[in-house]
Amino acid sequence: MSNNKTDIMSLELNAIADEMIALNEKKFRGIQIFEWLHQKDCFTWKGMNNLPKALIAKLEEYTYLTQIQLVTKQTSDHDGTTKFLFKLHDGQMIETVLMRYDYGNSVCISTQAGCRMGCTFCASGLNGLERNLTTGEMLRQVYAVESAIGKRITHVVLMGTGEPLDNYEAVVGFIKIITHEKGKNLSQRHITLSTCGLVDGIHRLAGEKLQINLAISLHAGDDELRKQTMPIAKKYSIDDLLTACEAYFTSTGRRITFEYALIAGHNDHPSQARALADLLRFRKFKCHVNLIPINNVVEKSFAKSNQKDVIRFRDILLDKKVETTIRRSLGTDIDAACGQLRLNTMKE
Numbered sequence: 001m002s003n004n005k006t007d008i009m010s011l012e013l014n015a016i017a018d019e020m021i022a023l024n025e026k027k028f029r030g031i032q033i034f035e036w037l038h039q040k041d042c043f044t045w046k047g048m049n050n051l052p053k054a055l056i057a058k059l060e061e062y063t064y065l066t067q068i069q070l071v072t073k074q075t076s077d078h079d080g081t082t083k084f085l086f087k088l089h090d091g092q093m094i095e096t097v098l099m100r101y102d103y104g105n106s107v108c109i110s111t112q113a114g115c116r117m118g119c120t121f122c123a124s125g126l127n128g129l130e131r132n133l134t135t136g137e138m139l140r141q142v143y144a145v146e147s148a149i150g151k152r153i154t155h156v157v158l159m160g161t162g163e164p165l166d167n168y169e170a171v172v173g174f175i176k177i178i179t180h181e182k183g184k185n186l187s188q189r190h191i192t193l194s195t196c197g198l199v200d201g202i203h204r205l206a207g208e209k210l211q212i213n214l215a216i217s218l219h220a221g222d223d224e225l226r227k228q229t230m231p232i233a234k235k236y237s238i239d240d241l242l243t244a245c246e247a248y249f250t251s252t253g254r255r256i257t258f259e260y261a262l263i264a265g266h267n268d269h270p271s272q273a274r275a276l277a278d279l280l281r282f283r284k285f286k287c288h289v290n291l292i293p294i295n296n297v298v299e300k301s302f303a304k305s306n307q308k309d310v311i312r313f314r315d316i317l318l319d320k321k322v323e324t325t326i327r328r329s330l331g332t333d334i335d336a337a338c339g340q341l342r343l344n345t346m347k348e
């Protein structure tokens with residue numbers, strides 16, 4: 001934001017402590033500030049009532065705190081899923097979705113404003129990438145939803161607008177802070193990162209030794225088919241992608257999820273289900289396939305597979321002993337498909 005000012009919300013605890021030293025302050029002030037921001041939901045310097053006035057004056061001069069503003073929200077009559085639209089300091093709009101489950105409250109956050117991956121079925125990338133979000137902007141999405149509903153968020157999915165591995169450092173910073181014991185202390189196992197398959201990023205993530213879940217947007221069982229909807233498939237083959245998944249599994253022991261959005265007449269044929277099963281069944285990692293009847297996007301001309309074809313597709317995978325579920329669609333009445341609320345509001 002403001003030139004040269006330090007973005008404190010995006011800093012890990014050590015980095016805030018270093019900032020205190022740079023400001024000629026005691027290190028422990030860093031812990032106090034971290035707790036105010038990430039545990040006590042205080043987003044103004046003046047509200048941090050255990051900090052000396054002189055420090056607050058310095059913080060106001062040299063640093064800033066990320067702000068986000070709620071523009072609108074829509075709640076599904078069917079299942080209570082709520083979609084939030086937030087505005088950032090520079091006018092960028094981002095979407096965040098709250099899903100309520102028996103096991104807790106899950107938030108789906110955006111990691112970029114827009115996206116440059118260009119998947120043909122997705123509304124998020126229609127206008128390309130505007131910019132990366134900061135760690136602080138990702139955190140504030142979770143904190144804002146938490147305060148809007150007055151309940152703890154227990155799960156986070158990095159599955160909103162943007163490609164998380166295209167904004168690597170900020171995303172890893174987000175994961176470290178949201179799981180920090182002096183912050184919200186979320187379990188790493190309750191976080192899922194979904195990627196269209198940036199192979200280098202997956203290998204790098206494997207090296208972080210985090211316990212987060214990895215979901216791969218596969219959507220096709222062979223390279224030629226995948227290239228038709230996902231430009232990233234021209235850069236990385238499915239073979240390289242699965243090798244990266246194996247590395248991730250070896251280093252974390254976490255089961256890999258493969259997302260497969262079914263488009264009628266495109267990737268839902270029984271032969272394609274068999275190809276997918278053969279691709280995944282004898283791998284050196286545990287995995288799970290999530291079948292998603294694709295959400296229609298008005299700007300795009302494709303249709304969702306019909307229920308009968310979805311079930312047939314699933315049964316072929318199950319027959320070949322590939323663990324598979326059909327994802328339940330939530331919030332179908334509220335611009336639920338990826339990027340749609342943002343897109344529709346921007347059009348207005």
Ligand code: SAH
Pocket residue numbers: 117119121122123158159160161162163164194195196197215216217259261292293294295296297337338
């Ligand atoms: N860029 C990341 C995360 C954001 S997209 C990724 O590609 O995984 C989150 C998921 O929604 C991805 O699996 C994506 O392929 C899927 N998706 C995008 N458009 C969709 C649509 N119209 N219907 C169903 N799923 C869609």
